[in-house]
Amino acid sequence: MSEETIVDEAPSAYPTPDVKPDRTGARAGTTSWLRRARARGVPAQLLQPSLVLAVLVLVVVVLWALFPGTFAPHDPYARELTDKLAAPSPDHPFGTDNLGRDYLSRFIYGSRTTLVAALLALAIGFTVSVLIGLPAGYLGGVIDEIVGRLIDIFLAVPGLLISLMLVTSIGFGTVNIAVAVGAGSIATFTRVLRAEVLRVRRSDFVTSAVHCGVRWPTVLRRHILPHAIGPMIALAALEFGTALLSISALSFLGFGAPPPTPEWGSLVSDGRAYLAYAWWLTTLPGLAIVLVVVSANRVGTFVERIR
Amino acid sequence: MPDTKTRARARGRLGSRRVSGQARYIIRRVYYAVFVVWAAYTITWLLLFLMPSNAAEVMLRNVSGGDSAADRAAVAALEHRYGLDRPPHEQYLTLLFRAVKGDFGISTATGRPVIEVIGQALPGTIQLGLAGLVLGTFLGLGIALAANAVRAPFLRNLLFSLPPLFSSLPAFFVGLLLVQFFAFGLKLLPAAGAGTAAHLVLPAITIAIPVSAGIAQVTAKSLVANLRSPYADYLRAKGVPHRRILLTHAFRNAIIPATTLLGMSIGGILAGAVVVETVFSRQGLGRLMQTSVTLQDIPVVQGVVVFSAVLYAAANLLVDLVYPKIDPRISIG
Numbered sequence: 289m290s291e292e293t294i295v296d297e298a299p300s301a302y303p304t305p306d307v308k309p310d311r312t313g314a315r316a317g318t319t320s321w322l323r324r325a326r327a328r329g330v331p332a333q334l335l336q337p338s339l340v341l342a343v344l345v346l347v348v349v350v351l352w353a354l355f356p357g358t359f360a361p362h363d364p365y366a367r368e369l370t371d372k373l374a375a376p377s378p379d380h381p382f383g384t385d386n387l388g389r390d391y392l393s394r395f396i397y398g399s400r401t402t403l404v405a406a407l408l409a410l411a412i413g414f415t416v417s418v419l420i421g422l423p424a425g426y427l428g429g430v431i432d433e434i435v436g437r438l439i440d441i442f443l444a445v446p447g448l449l450i451s452l453m454l455v456t457s458i459g460f461g462t463v464n465i466a467v468a469v470g471a472g473s474i475a476t477f478t479r480v481l482r483a484e485v486l487r488v489r490r491s492d493f494v495t496s497a498v499h500c501g502v503r504w505p506t507v508l509r510r511h512i513l514p515h516a517i518g519p520m521i522a523l524a525a526l527e528f529g530t531a532l533l534s535i536s537a538l539s540f541l542g543f544g545a546p547p548p549t550p551e552w553g554s555l556v557s558d559g560r561a562y563l564a565y566a567w568w569l570t571t572l573p574g575l576a577i578v579l580v581v582v583s584a585n586r587v588g589t590f591v592e593r594i595r
Numbered sequence: 596m597p598d599t600k601t602r603a604r605a606r607g608r609l610g611s612r613r614v615s616g617q618a619r620y621i622i623r624r625v626y627y628a629v630f631v632v633w634a635a636y637t638i639t640w641l642l643l644f645l646m647p648s649n650a651a652e653v654m655l656r657n658v659s660g661g662d663s664a665a666d667r668a669a670v671a672a673l674e675h676r677y678g679l680d681r682p683p684h685e686q687y688l689t690l691l692f693r694a695v696k697g698d699f700g701i702s703t704a705t706g707r708p709v710i711e712v713i714g715q716a717l718p719g720t721i722q723l724g725l726a727g728l729v730l731g732t733f734l735g736l737g738i739a740l741a742a743n744a745v746r747a748p749f750l751r752n753l754l755f756s757l758p759p760l761f762s763s764l765p766a767f768f769v770g771l772l773l774v775q776f777f778a779f780g781l782k783l784l785p786a787a788g789a790g791t792a793a794h795l796v797l798p799a800i801t802i803a804i805p806v807s808a809g810i811a812q813v814t815a816k817s818l819v820a821n822l823r824s825p826y827a828d829y830l831r832a833k834g835v836p837h838r839r840i841l842l843t844h845a846f847r848n849a850i851i852p853a854t855t856l857l858g859m860s861i862g863g864i865l866a867g868a869v870v871v872e873t874v875f876s877r878q879g880l881g882r883l884m885q886t887s888v889t890l891q892d893i894p895v896v897q898g899v900v901v902f903s904a905v906l907y908a909a910a911n912l913l914v915d916l917v918y919p920k921i922d923p924r925i926s927i928g
C-alpha cells in the first residue's frame with residue numbers, strides 16, 4: 289500500500305507538465321464578485337478572470353463599432369490646429385495627431401471599419417469553404433482529390449501574399465482588403481471542414497439516411513453539416529484575431545480606405561512619421577490592437593476547448 | 596547452412612530495395628515540389644485572368660497617371676502587344692512556356708524584366724530572412740525549454756502564455772516599438788536603412804517573433820508529451836535529473852515537429868518581410884511587393900507570389916530530406 293503511494297507520487301515531485309492553465313483563476317485569492325457569481329451557480333469554466341477580461345474588451349470594441357458617435361469624445365475629423373501633436377491627457381486619452389484630431393475618437397471610429405472588414409473576411413472564408421469543402425468531402429473521388437490538392441497549393445503560399453495579389457487586381461479600399469483577406473483564409477477553413485466531413489460521412493446515421501433514399505444535398509445539409517460545423521466555429525473564433533491582424537497589416541501598408549477615413553492599421557502608419565517625438569500616435573493604437581487580438585484569441589481558445 | 600544463405604540473400608534484397616526506395620522517395624519529393632510551383636503559377640494566372648479588372652487598362656492608367664477612361668484604341672493596341680486579345684489557353688501556354696525559361700514578363704511600372712527586379716531585391720530579403728529564422732528558432736526553442744525547466748507555477752504559466760501572445764503581435768507594431776525604444780530612445784541602433792550588421796538587428800527581431808511563437812508552441816507541447824511518456828518515467832526512476840532528461844532525451848524527440856514548422860514558416864517570413872521591410876525602409880522582396888501592389892504592377896506581384904511557392908517547395912524538400920538524419924525511426928521509402 290505504502291509502496292504504491294510512493295510510486296504514485298514519484299512523478300509529481302517533478303514539475304508537473306500541465307499545459308492547461310484551466311481554472312487556475314478559480315483558486316483562492318480571486319476577487320469577491322467572482323466568488324459570488326460562482327456561488328450563484330455560474331459555471332467555473334466561464335469565470336476565469338482572463339476570459340472575463342477578454343470578453344469585456346471585445347464587448348467594448350463591438351459597442352465602439354456599433355455606436356462610435358456615442359463613445360467618441362470628439363469628432364474624428366475635426367481639426368484643432370491649436371492643439372497639434374498634444375500628448376495624452378484626460379481630454380485626449382490617445383493624444384492628438386499633426387492636424388489636431390483626437391486620436392481616441394479616430395480609433396473608435398476606426399473600429400467600425402476594421403471590425404466590419406474582419407467579420408466580412410471571416411464570413412467569406414467560412415461560406416466559400418462550406419460551399420467547396422462540404423460537397424468535396426462527401427462526394428469524394430476526383431472532386432475531392434482536386435480540392436485537396438488546391439488546399440495544399442494555397443497553404444504553400446502565405447495568405448498575406450494571396451491577399452496582396454488580389455488587392456492588386458481588384459483595387460484598394462476597406463471592402464476590397466476584406467475580400468482579399470477572406471479569400472486568403474479559404475484554404476485553412478476548407479481543410480478543417482473537409483477533414484470533419486470525411487469523419488462524419490462514415491457515421492451510421494449518414495449511411496441510414498442515404499439508404500432511406502435521402503438525396504445527397506439534403507444529407508449534407510441536414511445530417512453532415514450540423515455535425516461537422518463545430519470545429520469550424522472554433523476555428524472561426526481563432527481566425528477572427530488573425531483576420532484583424534491581416535486587415536490591420538494591409539491597412540498599415542496603405543491599401544485600405546483612402547486617407548481621412550480612420551482604420552486601425554492606417555492610424556499606426558499615420559503616426560509613423562512622428563515616431564521620434566509623438567510616441568502615442570503609434571504606441572497607443574498599437575497596444576489597443578494587441579489587446580483586442582489577444583482577447584479574440586483568448587475567447588477563441590475557450591470556444592475551441594469547450595466544444 | 597541454407598538458412599543463413601537465404602537470410603543473407605534476403606538481407607541483400609532488402610538492402611538494395613532500401614537504396615532504390617530512397618531514390619524513389621527523393622524523386623517523388625522533387626516531383627511534388629515541381630508540381631507545387633507549377634500549380635501556384637497556374638492558380639495565380641487563373642485568379643488574375645478571372646479578375647474583372649483589365650490588365651491593359653491598369654497598365655495605361657499607370658503610365659498616364661490619369662483616370663481609367665483610357666483610350667479604346669490604346670487599350671486594344673496594348674492588348675495586342677501583350678497578347679491579351681488571344682484565346683485564354685493560348686495566352687496561358689505561351690506564358691507558362693516563357694516562365695519555364697525564366698521569363699516572368701516585364702514590370703509594368705519600371706519596364707524591366709520581372710526576374711531581374713526580383714533577383715535584385717533577393718539578397719536583402721535572404722539576409723533578413725536567415726537572420727530572422729535563426730533568431731526565431733533559438734528564441735522559440737529557448738522559450739519551450741525554459742517553460743519545461745522552471746518549477747514555479749507563475750513563471751511556468753508566463754512562459755507558456757508567451758507563444759500565443761507573440762503570435763497576436765502585429766509585426767508593424769513590434770517594429771515601430773523597437774525603433775522607438777532602441778533607435779530614438781536609447782540611440783543604440785539605426786532606425787532605418789540597410790548595410791551594416793547593426794541595421795539588421797531590429798528587423799531580424801521583428802521577423803523572428805512570429806517564427807519563435809510557432810516553434811515555441813509546438814516544441815513546448817511536444818516536450819510536455821515526451822516528459823510524460825514511459826521512457827521519461829523510466830529515466831526518472833533511474834534517478835536521472837530532470838534537467839538531463841529534458842535536455843538530452845526529451846529535447847531530441849521534441850525537435851522533430853519544430854523542423855516541419857521551420858520548413859512551413861519560410862513563406863511566413865516572406866509575408867512578414869512585406870511589413871518589416873516597409874517599416875525599416877529596407878530594400879528587398881517585401882518592399883518590392885509593397886511598392887508593386889501600390890503601383891498595381893501585376894507581373895511583379897505574380898512573380899513574387901510564384902517565387903514564394905518556389906521557396907516553400909524548396910524548403911519543404913530540404914526538410915523532407917533532413918528528417919531521417921534527425922530521427923532514425925523515420926525510414927525513407
